[in-house]
Amino acid sequence: MSETRVSPRERLVLTAIIELYIATGEPVASQAVARLFADRDGLSSATIRNVMATLAEAGLLEQPHTSAGRVPTAAAFRTYVEQITQTGRVAAGAPVANAPGALNQNAMSPSSLSLERREQIEDSFSGVSSTNEYLQRTSQVLALLSSGLGVALASATGAQVLEHIHFSRLAGGRVLAVLVTQAGTVHDRVLALDREPGREMSHGELETAARYLNENFRGWLIERVRVEVARRMDEERAAYDALLASVEELCRKGALAGETNSWSGPTLFVDGMANLIAAEMDRERLKQMLAALEAKQRLVELLTAYVDGRRQEVRVVVGLDSATPEMPQAMQDLVLIGAPARLGGENLGTVALIAPTRIQYQEMIHAVRYIARLSERILE
Numbered sequence: 001m002s003e004t005r006v007s008p009r010e011r012l013v014l015t016a017i018i019e020l021y022i023a024t025g026e027p028v029a030s031q032a033v034a035r036l037f038a039d040r041d042g043l044s045s046a047t048i049r050n051v052m053a054t055l056a057e058a059g060l061l062e063q064p065h066t067s068a069g070r071v072p073t074a075a076a077f078r079t080y081v082e083q084i085t086q087t088g089r090v091a092a093g094a095p096v097a098n099a100p101g102a103l104n105q106n107a108m109s110p111s112s113l114s115l116e117r118r119e120q121i122e123d124s125f126s127g128v129s130s131t132n133e134y135l136q137r138t139s140q141v142l143a144l145l146s147s148g149l150g151v152a153l154a155s156a157t158g159a160q161v162l163e164h165i166h167f168s169r170l171a172g173g174r175v176l177a178v179l180v181t182q183a184g185t186v187h188d189r190v191l192a193l194d195r196e197p198g199r200e201m202s203h204g205e206l207e208t209a210a211r212y213l214n215e216n217f218r219g220w221l222i223e224r225v226r227v228e229v230a231r232r233m234d235e236e237r238a239a240y241d242a243l244l245a246s247v248e249e250l251c252r253k254g255a256l257a258g259e260t261n262s263w264s265g266p267t268l269f270v271d272g273m274a275n276l277i278a279a280e281m282d283r284e285r286l287k288q289m290l291a292a293l294e295a296k297q298r299l300v301e302l303l304t305a306y307v308d309g310r311r312q313e314v315r316v317v318v319g320l321d322s323a324t325p326e327m328p329q330a331m332q333d334l335v336l337i338g339a340p341a342r343l344g345g346e347n348l349g350t351v352a353l354i355a356p357t358r359i360q361y362q363e364m365i366h367a368v369r370y371i372a373r374l375s376e377r378i379l380e
Contacts, residue, residue: 005058006079009043013051014060018072018080022358027069074319074332077357081316084362112366121145121371128378130182130219131161131348134341136269138351138371143272145367148355151338153303154267155349160222165213167206167250173197175206175250182219191253201246209247221346226251267349268300276356307338307350314339314369318357333357337364339372343379 006014016036020028030049037043052070055061060079061070072080113121124141128134135152142150161182168176175191193201201209217225233248306315315338320331338352351372353364 006060010051010055011079011083013043013048014055014072014076015080015083017052017055017061017070018076021072022360025358027064027071029069032069072357074357077318077335077361081318081361085316085365113363113370117363117367118370121367121374125374125378131221131343131379132182132267134375134378135267135349135351138341139269139271141371142351142353142368143275146272146353146355146359146364147275148272148353148359149276150269150271151299151303151350151352151354152269152341153300153350153352154269155347162213162217162220162222162225164218165210167210169201169203169206173200175201177250179222181222191250193249193253205246209250212247224346270299276354302336303338303350303352306336307340307352314365314372316361316365320354335359335361337361337368339368341372341375343375348375348379 013033016033017028020032020036030045030052033048033052034043034045037048052061055076056063056070060073060076062073063070121141124144125134125137128137132154135154139150139152142148142152144150162179163182164180166178168178170176170190173193173195175193176188177191178186178188180186195201213225217228220228229247229251233245302320306317308315315336317336320334320336333356334354335357336352336354338350341348341351351368353368355364
């Protein structure tokens with residue numbers, strides 16, 4: 001059944017079934033639904049049984065084993081998400097205008113979270129002062145809130161935050177640059193400078209250049225350091241000509257290169273794998289699912305495909321096997337809720353949770369959005 005063919009009555013019954021299933025984890029029988037609508041005209045037990053049969057034929061309900069009850073399918077959860085987010089239906093395709101699964105910003109305001117939950121989230125981020133601390137803490141908090149998998153992916157630039165840089169003079173006019181990021185990763189690169197023999201940078205010049213970068217730009221995104229050095233060189237050439245010329249040449253030659261592959265691959269934080277292991281699931285499906293999720297590149301591709309860092313939207317993708325064909329069938333019972341984290345217009349990365357489809361959707365959607373927006377307050 002396509003989304004437009006779900007009648008108001010069918011949608012009402014389907015919503016009741018989904019919320020009963022989320023609350024109990026048990027297949028839902030028609031009698032349980034009938035009790036909810038005992039005082040409503042036109043929704044007798046017989047009517048509800050007929051509606052449930054229609055929903056099952058449409059692929060929105062299924063009957064596990066020989067149970068008399070029904071459980072919602074991934075398609076049913078997509079219909080439910082569409083209803084609570086008040087936008088177009090959640091689909092497995094790539095983001096577009098009025099993107100499937102993108103939240104109505106008015107409907108999904110931070111105030112939709114309870115005061116208690118907001119205080120819990122903010123307390124969890126106490127003491128965080130850097131991008132990588134924020135992303136790492138995010139994966140832990142979302143795993144705790146959702147009883148699922150908390151995931152945070154640093155953007156290509158967000159992963160490269162300067163902690164310390166050191167330059168050493170080598171033979172042949174070359175310079176060794178050793179860069180330490182706030183993620184704790186150490187990288188080195190040999191720079192070939194355009195200097196005539198006998199006019200190479202001295203040890204003193206290199207030490208001064210490193211001291212200037214470390215004192216002025218520790219905690220900066222590396223790409224922003226390069227831009228700022230170039231700007232200062234243009235504005236303050238008279239006062240800092242010799243110093244900034246040395247620093248600018250070192251940066252231009254690659255000491256602070258901003259390309260994705262210059263220093264390292266994407267930084268990924270994952271917490272809560274034990275939550276999924278504890279979920280009720282048969283052993284073979286669990287083995288397939290964990291194999292897929294433990295592949296770092298698969299998770300990176302999943303987050304990159306469905307959360308657009310250029311848009312301030314929460315995305316909801318239900319049924320990850322259909323959303324990404326190479327995923328095992330065991331992923332059909334998982335949902336991804338993710339959003340970009342930004343600072344001053346720059347994309348820091350993606351924060352997300354991956355959990356069983358039997359999840360408190362409204363609260364978790366609000367939580368992901370609230371945490372994503374905390375980046376501006378925490379890091380500003």
